[in-house]
Amino acid sequence: MKILGKKSLSSAIEKGLVVLLILGIFITISVGMWIILDWEKWMGFFLTKTIFIAYLSSLPVLIMVVEFIKIFQNLKNEKAFDKQNLKFLKVSYIASFTICAIYLINTFILLLDTKWIDTFIVYPMLMAIIAIVFFFFGIGLIVLTEIYKKAIQFKEENELTI
Amino acid sequence: MAIIVNLDVMLAKRKMSSLELAEKIGITPANLSVLKTNKGKAIRFSTLDAICNALDCTPGDILEYKK
Numbered sequence: 001m002k003i004l005g006k007k008s009l010s011s012a013i014e015k016g017l018v019v020l021l022i023l024g025i026f027i028t029i030s031v032g033m034w035i036i037l038d039w040e041k042w043m044g045f046f047l048t049k050t051i052f053i054a055y056l057s058s059l060p061v062l063i064m065v066v067e068f069i070k071i072f073q074n075l076k077n078e079k080a081f082d083k084q085n086l087k088f089l090k091v092s093y094i095a096s097f098t099i100c101a102i103y104l105i106n107t108f109i110l111l112l113d114t115k116w117i118d119t120f121i122v123y124p125m126l127m128a129i130i131a132i133v134f135f136f137f138g139i140g141l142i143v144l145t146e147i148y149k150k151a152i153q154f155k156e157e158n159e160l161t162i
Numbered sequence: 163m164a165i166i167v168n169l170d171v172m173l174a175k176r177k178m179s180s181l182e183l184a185e186k187i188g189i190t191p192a193n194l195s196v197l198k199t200n201k202g203k204a205i206r207f208s209t210l211d212a213i214c215n216a217l218d219c220t221p222g223d224i225l226e227y228k229k
Contacts, residue, residue, distance in 0.1 A: 156203070157203045157204065160196060160201065160202050160203040160204070161202070161203060161204040161205070161206060162189060162193045162194075162196060162197045162202050162204075162205055162206065162209050
């Protein structure tokens with residue numbers, strides 16, 4: 001199977017991410033509208049605070065998807081070791097750590113809500129797991145960025161060896 | 163970088179054009195230009211050998227170390 005270039009795995013992933021981005025934007029706007037329209041109903045719900053905070057994470061998620069689309073576009077155009085990819089990866093890991101921070105805050109807010117904590121202990125646990133996943137994803141992206149940086153350096157050195 | 167490539171000096175001494183040298187040693191004029199303008203990161207022994215052979219000189223005539 002072809003990984004780079006047109007009609008390859010990168011091209012298919014890029015298309016999939018574009019669909020995901022459109023769906024993501026649609027869901028984000030719809031949920032936002034739903035919250036605004038059903039404001040009174042939401043205010044009485046015990047998870048309102050946590051849903052609002054989780055809703056904030058949609059922005060870094062969408063940014064991350066956009067950056068991944070750009071990376072896969074470059075891979076589709078066979079620009080694997082492009083300096084632009086470093087910038088895209090950097091933005092992606094910052095977005096990943098932002099999501100991690102949002103879910104950590106969410107975890108603490110839920111833990112401090114002693115009224116519901118005994119019944120709904122699963123919610124803070126879930127938020128903590130998401131925070132941990134995005135933390136390690138961010139770390140992985142940092143490592144990948146460094147490896148990429150080295151690869152670009154080696155490529156440049158190779159190109160400038162006469 | 164402290165290593166200076168004095169290829170243009172040697173070319174002038176031997177009254178040879180860059181294009182002629184590139185053809186003689188079998189590299190592209192663009193790559194020779196990279197070398198001449200000190201933009202290169204490294205030089206292969208085989209390239210150095212070919213340049214010295216074509217210009218009838220030693221590596222010391224082409225490469226110079228400046229502090």
